[in-house]
Amino acid sequence: AQRVTQPEKLLSVFKGAPVELKCNYSYSGSPELFWYVQYSRQRLQLLLRHISRESIKGFTADLNKGETSFHLKKPFAQEEDSAMYYCALLYRTSYDKVIFGPGTSLSVIP
Amino acid sequence: ETGVTQSPTHLIKTRGQQVTLRCSSQSGHNTVSWYQQALGQGPQFIFQYYREEENGRGNFPPRFSGLQFPNYSSELNVNALELDDSALYLCASSSNRALNEKLFFGSGTQLSVL
Numbered sequence: 001a002q003r004v005t006q007p008e009k010l011l012s013v014f015k016g017a018p019v020e021l022k023c024n025y026s027y028s029g030s031p032e033l034f035w036y037v038q039y040s041r042q043r044l045q046l047l048l049r050h051i052s053r054e055s056i057k058g059f060t061a062d063l064n065k066g067e068t069s070f071h072l073k074k075p076f077a078q079e080e081d082s083a084m085y086y087c088a089l090l091y092r093t094s095y096d097k098v099i100f101g102p103g104t105s106l107s108v109i110p
Numbered sequence: 111e112t113g114v115t116q117s118p119t120h121l122i123k124t125r126g127q128q129v130t131l132r133c134s135s136q137s138g139h140n141t142v143s144w145y146q147q148a149l150g151q152g153p154q155f156i157f158q159y160y161r162e163e164e165n166g167r168g169n170f171p172p173r174f175s176g177l178q179f180p181n182y183s184s185e186l187n188v189n190a191l192e193l194d195d196s197a198l199y200l201c202a203s204s205s206n207r208a209l210n211e212k213l214f215f216g217s218g219t220q221l222s223v224l
Contacts, residue, residue, distance in 0.1 A: 004152075036213075043114075044153070044200065044215040086152050095166035098143070098213070100152035 002027050002091045004101035012107045013077045021072040021104050023087030032090035033070040035061055039083045077108045114203050116216035123191050124224050131186040131219045135203030142184040143213070144176060145200040153200055159184055196223045
């Protein structure tokens with residue numbers, strides 16, 4: 001079955017330290033993966049998509065099909081990165097469906 | 111550019127009642143999807159509407175139904191409410207029915223079923 005897992009519910013790092021938010025997926029097709037972020041008192045919003053191969057706010061994510069992972073990384077965490085992060089998988093059948101992981105709450109300690 | 115708006119922001123119902131939640135999509139968007147987010151979990155896909163027709167559905171029973179109107183606004187209706195329906199309901203709009211475009215989310219409606 002199609003599934004997205006994020007093994008860490010909470011992750012705390014110090015400002016300036018590297019951060020990695022883990023995401024693993026199970027999907028038999030060709031995956032399209034996303035990271036969404038929700039800052040305090042703001043709406044859920046797209047952070048990045050793997051098909052765009054972009055870097056947003058210093059974050060990058062590489063799709064590793066062998067390990068079925070799409071981990072989100074940033075070399076130097078900032079306090080404003082503190083938020084809830086959701087990994088999501090676009091699942092294609094006769095129609096499209098987006099499956100979200102359970103989320104990881106990132107706290108950057110000053 | 112007007113963002114996605116949802117109403118009401120909070121709602122309290124009792125078990126067995128029916129509820130209607132509303133969503134106005136972002137200007138220029140013709141696709142609306144609805145999600146249920148229980149406390150401590152990620153959003154769960156309920157269904158999607160494209161140009162007034164349902165074209166995608168998650169693992170939710172038929173008592174969850176929806177509508178999309180010609181102006182692309184949308185409603186989510188839930189009949190025979192159960193306690194487990196208590197959650198945050200999110201609406202998202204996009205300009206592409208394929209869902210691989212960016213989703214723009216509303217702030218959600220917090221539903222409590224007593």
